[in-house]
Amino acid sequence: MSKVFDVNKIRQDFPILDRTINGNNLAYLDNASSSQKPRDVIQCLVDYYENYNSNVHRGVHTLSMEATDLYESARGKVSNFLGATDPNTVVWTRGATEAINLVAFSWGFKNIGAGDAIVVSQMEHHSNLVTWQLVATRQKAELRVVPLTENQTLDMESLADSIDEKVKLVSICHASNSVGSINPVKEIARKAHEVGAKILIDGAQSVPHMPVNVIDLDCDFLAFSGHKMLAPMGIGVLYAKQEILESMEPFMRGGDMVLEVWNDKATWNSIPNKFEAGTPNVADAIGLGAAIDYLTEIGMDNIRAHEIELTDYALQKFNQFEELDVYGPTDTSIRGGILPFHSEYVHPHDIGTILDQEGIAIRTGHHCTMPLMRSLGISATARASFYIYNTFDEIDRLVDAIEHTLRYFSTGKK
């Protein structure tokens, strides 16, 4: 672990970690759902609303200029963070879901037609599956779902078979929120481009947790959410290559996305504004900029290294539970900090409730991946997921609590 990475110091930056839940310190292990926020990000919102708040663009008064500067500089931070060459390739959305829908409505309906194919995988979040069901159904295109291997990694042979000349888009998660697998998206991008297809990377679970460079990956689209990476809720990003954005029709209509308007027609603003109809979420965009500052200072490499350590430790500890099935690859070089488990004997909800009694927050359910659950022959898992502020100690507490739970449900005694 790098010297600058000091988890105890980091924890002090997160006010919510002082909370007690049912008499115990909060161990927040539901990060794949949403992350907690450091003081800097919260304070950034307060500063904004107490000093600069105003609508952006077009205003000649000082507040509006200042708000616009802060807002556009946040866009620049995102662009740098992703290694993009032009801030105008960063489109603000509410989150990954809206970003994927933007691509579907604006690019998909124009560029995917009858007889074409879209490739996704069996591990996609509903937002990267149901959206393409819509496009495929409406356009009479084929939706190909690439299966997984035994340890829930992408079946690369099937993937290769799926990507042929009919394919117009490969839309795939960089890392799975449900089983943790990290996909070789750079290689997949190359394969997609070989047949002239575009690639959309759902970065909801990668951008918060590891270095992601859009130029290196050569991705056409990248979608992610701020709330999973220390930023406020309500803000997310669609990155896309400039020439693709230029070629796309707008999605929603309204103020800011138009250039000139007559009663019967309108012309469009330049990118990225063309895709940002209506008053944007200025404050939370600036908050995402503050979150990126925070993450950058810690270092994305360090964050990834910390999560690998935690995951290795947890996976090893979980070996003791013969009653539990743990999903995802055991090789943490291709796995995010996500630990889904399932027992025949205790339902995930019961595990979740009992862990909550001990102050440990995990998520239970299908994690918006029902088809994946079905392919595993289960309807739900319990899932612990780690981030920058989690500790070995919290994993020990998790393991102890699971141990109690399993014992309790087999003997009825605590």
Add this chain to the structure above:
Amino acid sequence: MSKVFDVNKIRQDFPILDRTINGNNLAYLDNASSSQKPRDVIQCLVDYYENYNSNVHRGVHTLSMEATDLYESARGKVSNFLGATDPNTVVWTRGATEAINLVAFSWGFKNIGAGDAIVVSQMEHHSNLVTWQLVATRQKAELRVVPLTENQTLDMESLADSIDEKVKLVSICHASNSVGSINPVKEIARKAHEVGAKILIDGAQSVPHMPVNVIDLDCDFLAFSGHKMLAPMGIGVLYAKQEILESMEPFMRGGDMVLEVWNDKATWNSIPNKFEAGTPNVADAIGLGAAIDYLTEIGMDNIRAHEIELTDYALQKFNQFEELDVYGPTDTSIRGGILPFHSEYVHPHDIGTILDQEGIAIRTGHHCTMPLMRSLGISATARASFYIYNTFDEIDRLVDAIEHTLRYFSTGKK
């Protein structure tokens, strides 16, 4: 003025009003663009992120339950505020623009077809015009734009003529952001219903400023934005009648809006979740709830009365400026707190810049109503717009500053 309405006390609740701009106290008169936020609302965000932050729904852990409760209780507050009978008729959006687009994409494309007509007015904000241009063009329907009278009120005769059996939707603002006119939407709703059309009310400029009751108005859809009514940015509302929402297809696809998902198909969740794809903006929704608490405590009637007083005062003062054209009705019972003006001799941008030198924030430009500007034969106005915290003193400062500006531009001397 009611006893409880004490503008000086109110001002103390708004931290940004302590700011100085170019050496002068901020006089924030750009409220039609976006409002400032009281301490309660800002603190509500801090509380949320420091104590309850979590993704909502589905979580069995305490934070998720608490966040869900706060979030759904904010929905209940909106529902009460609008006089709706069921919180499930309140759909969260980013703002008025997304709300209108939701109706267009989800209801419009299904229910408006070739030969049908949509009625809007010449005073619509781009978001309530360009969106219907899209529907009209794609569906080969007719878009009818009702003209205005001499003082920029809706031409009710033309409106009556426009609403015939072909009309499927009347989409009209309750109050204009650009000229201030308040439209008789209850009467318009009745007219629309007589021919079997639905009515969408763009409440972006009414819900923040006056009591609005959806049952009384009998509107089918109502759209508005939180940021114009003391709430954080990034949150807004679509209200719609329950049976209409039930009948509508979803708009965006993703998590939360589905019930069951297979590889090739999905079923939809119940309303309102069906329309809320992806992680919602929980914090800002709760913030909108806090803003509604604040507004309700002051009383929407008192707010409206205050704004009428300010507007009457300002209109009267503006009489002295022969060089200025002031738009909108002079009868403040049918006018919101919006004061657009124009001079042949000084361009609005120059007025805006000079006023900003004196700490007075107004907006200049087309206010997202280009066709309205064109119909007035101008390309831009300067616009002052009032809210709960504005004072007579600020109007005096505005008037003095305009007086200086006009003098300066005619003589070159300050």
Add this chain to the structure above:
Amino acid sequence: MHELYHKEILKHAKTPEFTSQLKTIDSSGYAINQFCGDEVRVNLSFRDGIINDIHIDSKGCSINIASSSLMAVEIKDLDPNKGTLLIDTYKSLMNSKIPDHQPKRILGSLAVMESVKEFPIRIKCALLCTQAFEDAVSGLHI
């Protein structure tokens, strides 16, 4: 932990009753919790207007399985009207709205589910069985 997982609940969760198929099904009801996938099927057979046998097929968490089993215990040998009254009383109990005229004691062993009220998010697990029951009797002309 104790409060939620009352011994009786745990017992019924582990070894639910009424798990055998019926020879004849007179009425059947189903309910699913959209968010977790838990489900309950309730099959009823009647004799002389009385629920004289029940088959419960429940999947999911302990609260769902236990409440379904306990419900079956209590509705057996009731007529559908009395069964519905019992279910209404149970729902009122769980939603903290017991009206005066609904005596809690008719719930019998099902009353142990009250401990779930400490865990609001799990109340819906304890009520899924009532939806299945209501679905089963909704087709009857009672």
Add this chain to the structure above:
Amino acid sequence: MHELYHKEILKHAKTPEFTSQLKTIDSSGYAINQFCGDEVRVNLSFRDGIINDIHIDSKGCSINIASSSLMAVEIKDLDPNKGTLLIDTYKSLMNSKIPDHQPKRILGSLAVMESVKEFPIRIKCALLCTQAFEDAVSGLHI
């Protein structure tokens, strides 16, 4: 107020120069500011490769009108290359990026626009004319 609205700026805003139509237009350029609707048209006529007459049709704020007028004053009698150099220098000045080899003095009276730099949002008003000029000369083979 004084800094922005320099006397010279105000003079050109009120009574801009080069407002008469040209007899022959050799080259024409146009620019619009999408957000405020301000626009500039620049019509040029050449003799012996030199800009020997100009017509400016500008609409909008004082900064736009004044800068367009001052620009016309300065580019008159230049060849398009020298005109372009002057415009580049002016843009560098307004964007605070004057490179060493660009002497500011070639700007002549246009240099008064520097006062606008105190008002960043108005810089684009002062640069609209340069887009129209560039549009006008972009078609020339120089």
